[in-house]
Amino acid sequence: MLLNWKTGGLLLGLVFFAAVLLVKPIGVSTQFVILDGIVADAITPELITKTDEGYTSTNAYLAKSNGKYAKAASNPLNYSFIFVAAMILGGLLSSRLRGGVEKGEREISALWRANFGDSKVKRYAAAFAGGFIVLYGARLAGGCTSGHMMSGMMQTSLSGYIFALGAFGAAIPVSLLMFKKGV
Amino acid sequence: MTVIILAIVIGLAFGVVLDRIGATNPTVIGKMLNLTNLNLAKTILLAIGTGSLLMFAGQMLGLVDVGHMSVKSAYIGVFIGGLLLGTGWAVAGYCPGTSVVAAGTGRKDAWFFIAGGLLGAAAYMVTYPSWKAWGLLDSIAGGKVTLGTVPGAKYDGLSALPGDVLGIALGLALIALAFALPTRMSPKAPEMLPAE
Numbered sequence: 073m074l075l076n077w078k079t080g081g082l083l084l085g086l087v088f089f090a091a092v093l094l095v096k097p098i099g100v101s102t103q104f105v106i107l108d109g110i111v112a113d114a115i116t117p118e119l120i121t122k123t124d125e126g127y128t129s130t131n132a133y134l135a136k137s138n139g140k141y142a143k144a145a146s147n148p149l150n151y152s153f154i155f156v157a158a159m160i161l162g163g164l165l166s167s168r169l170r171g172g173v174e175k176g177e178r179e180i181s182a183l184w185r186a187n188f189g190d191s192k193v194k195r196y197a198a199a200f201a202g203g204f205i206v207l208y209g210a211r212l213a214g215g216c217t218s219g220h221m222m223s224g225m226m227q228t229s230l231s232g233y234i235f236a237l238g239a240f241g242a243a244i245p246v247s248l249l250m251f252k253k254g255v
Numbered sequence: 256m257t258v259i260i261l262a263i264v265i266g267l268a269f270g271v272v273l274d275r276i277g278a279t280n281p282t283v284i285g286k287m288l289n290l291t292n293l294n295l296a297k298t299i300l301l302a303i304g305t306g307s308l309l310m311f312a313g314q315m316l317g318l319v320d321v322g323h324m325s326v327k328s329a330y331i332g333v334f335i336g337g338l339l340l341g342t343g344w345a346v347a348g349y350c351p352g353t354s355v356v357a358a359g360t361g362r363k364d365a366w367f368f369i370a371g372g373l374l375g376a377a378a379y380m381v382t383y384p385s386w387k388a389w390g391l392l393d394s395i396a397g398g399k400v401t402l403g404t405v406p407g408a409k410y411d412g413l414s415a416l417p418g419d420v421l422g423i424a425l426g427l428a429l430i431a432l433a434f435a436l437p438t439r440m441s442p443k444a445p446e447m448l449p450a451e
Binding site for chain 1: 258259261262263264265266267268269270271272273274275276277279280281282285286288289290291294295297298299300301302303304305306307309310313319320323324325326327328329330332333334335336337338339340341342343344345346347348349350351352353354355356357358359360361362363364365367368369370371372373374375376377378379380381383384386387396397399400401402403405410413418421422425426429433438
């Protein structure tokens, strides 16, 4: 069902290459900010405003780099946002073709279950908290596993190496401490 | 319009491949990070190496537009953010990209990760001025730099080495590392993992 690492690695490399050949390097985590911006601007329309030069925002983060995030949030039909939406469809398509994720596994994955039991609340709370830390960290770093590590190291950018050092430097000890029982 | 079609095609392909290499499964991520099964690490190393090799070789042959490169800035916050991301990645078994694909495959915990992520991104939007004021977003080592100097690129090189040749060499090194890394290793030997 899963591809072996040689085929999978080659295909994944081709996708990253196709992106930089045709458009630009792959990145994902910015789109969490863009979706936040879209929602927040719908609730408080004064958040993002159009100016003579482009877009700006009362939020300093959305307004940075000449309002590029403010602009993207005002125009959701842009490459990067549609790209992430298409990734969800890719997951749906791939899962349908392989018969879907099994019932119990959909809520709690096997390794979590072996170490922390059958509580869905516990698993969902951990996923929520993990998501919070991951996206806060990704925005502080200016990118995530896709943008910083994969696209960054592929382009030999210094920041990609610094990011990977931090990410694995924390992820490996935390995982070793948390997941002691194997599956 | 063309760009939207490309977004759909490349995004779909990325989603399908991430699922088929096992990256949407928190168990596969967990077994990589607790060093009991490095199959996914081999996949990632081969992918970065392949991408690098094709991109820089394509640039040298004039087939790939150097202007498509997009190098992110280096600053202290990159490392701190990396530590935070790594922590959450280990706890949840998802990163931003794999969480959206996993949600598409029907994993319910991935939606909770995404909800937490939207809140975390919002928290950063609010606290951004503090990080900036502390100087933790100030460029270090030249900011947007590549390890070598890539001909025709708008980014400076950390060294004067030819960036395209160096990119090919590093790409080959990552591919070699992918082949050299054992699939399974003792959980008690973390020092064996390369600091990639």
